Amino acid sequence: MRDVVITGVGAVTPLGAGARALHERWTSGACGIRDGEAPCADFDATDHMTSKEARRADRSTQLAIAAGDEALADAGWDEGLPYDPDLIGCVLGTGIGGIATLEGNHDSLRDTGPASVSPLAIPLMMSNAGSAALSLRHDLRGPVFSVVSACAAGSHAIGTALRMIQHGEADAVVTGAAEAPLTPLSRAAFKRMNAVSPTGVSRPFDARRDGFVMGEGAGVLVLEAGDAARARGARILGTIRGYGASGDAHHITAPHREGRGGARAMSVALSDSGLTPEDIDYVNAHGTSTQLNDRAETLALKVVFGDRATQIPISSTKSAIGHLLGAAGAVEAVATLLALRDRIAPPTIGWEEPDEGMDLDYVPGTARPLEMSNGRPPIAISNSFGFGGHNATLCVQAA
Amino acid sequence: MATTATPQSVEETVTESLVNFGADADAVNRDATLEDIDIDSLDLVELTQVVEEKYDIDLEGSDFKNIKTVGDVVDLIVAKVG
Secondary structure: OOOEEEEEEEEEEOOEEOHHHHHHHHHOOOOOOEOOEEOOOOOOHHHOOOHHHHHOOOHHHHHHHHHHHHHHHHOOOOOOOOOOHHHEEEEEEEOOOOHHHHHHHHHHHHHHOHHHOOOOHHHHHOOOHHHHHHHHHHOOOOOEEEEEEOEOHHHHHHHHHHHHHHOOOOOEEEEEEEEOOOOHHHHHHHHHOOOEOOOOOOOOOOOOOOOEOEEOEEEEEEEEEHHHHHHOOOOOOEEEEEEEEEEOOOOOOOOOOOOHHHHHHHHHHHHHHOOOHHHOOEEEOOOOOOHHHHHHHHHHHHHHHHHHHHHOOEEOOHHHHOEOHHHHHHHHHHHHHHHHHOOEEOOEOOOOOOEOOEOOOOOEOOOEEOOOOOOOOOEEEEEEEEOOOEEEEEEEEEO | OOOOOOHHHHHHHHHHHHHHOOOOHHHOOOOOEOOOOOOOHHHHHHHHHHHHHHHOOOOOHHHHOOOOEHHHHHHHHHHHHO
């Protein structure tokens, strides 16, 4: 089967515009959370697109467009597509879609009647708006669609893109995810579920954790068939080694108590990659800072990795940028790749108090060098688990 | 509340809307084709929404069948207002 390489990455996150800002600022211990939320505070869509393009896009899609432009330029695609457009796909994930558009138009409907609803409401709010926008913008004519699996959507999108290239449906796929959920309805709804941290602090795996901090952003990766990328002389950042997905079939929101589905996603990702627990140098955890997730994920890691579980550095990007919901898996894949490239494990910011039975190495305090056993480029897994019991794990290796 | 329409005021409204939709202000004039100024069917639906409310008129999609220029749009609206 064809290997699948990563040739470009882009991100807009609460740590700033750019994959570099995400990687460097998280690694240095910076946190993008302010007043209990993690907005992309400095993001102005018209810095990245025309005002017409910005009007035609919900904020979630604007974030995807900006991250996509960065990723394509990073891959060296800014001078033109390197393959037949028919063989370049686009698969993006989202948890919700254009909820700000939906809420704004619902306000118009309620306040001034049906005639005031915008004709742009549907194309802006549809959950596939992100993949549609990138396809239109960059002339991507292969398989183009979006995947929706709550907070696992980004990882499912990348996994789907991986399969598309492995199976020869596409030579390259622009993939990732975007989310812009900082709206009145979504804030109230997550709060009513008791999912959001009342103290406004994201401290995954810490005994005091009390819920996630909602954030917004986008991450985009350019994946190419390894043979095609090498033939064109592309700079290769890393490889998607494998992917595993599973369903909990347990509860609509709570993870299975022992992390059954999460463990299966990790096991499948390892076997799909042809790897064993001993090969994994770093785990980018889902680590939401909720009581249930972080305990279940810890238990799942112990099931899959056995004695090795306590020896692998495990950290959560959500300690630095909050929970980007559907975009989380994509942004975290970018963060994982760049951490591996620099051979470091970024920290779980704010982790101080161990919880009973949660005794893994969560990389407290500061980033630390990765220790590789046999000198080969480091390998990580990145976990994403979503409401509905959707689990996805990616296995990534640096070049 | 309908506003009194003169050909000049309709042209001003149309121009302002098209610029608001992203058309280049310097390029919008009566002779400019909608294609030239990158105004598409979705923009026309938005424009319809604006002028229907402002002038209390009803425009159908078929009204735009033979519309090619900004002047055609203005004339259509002026004729509807009567």
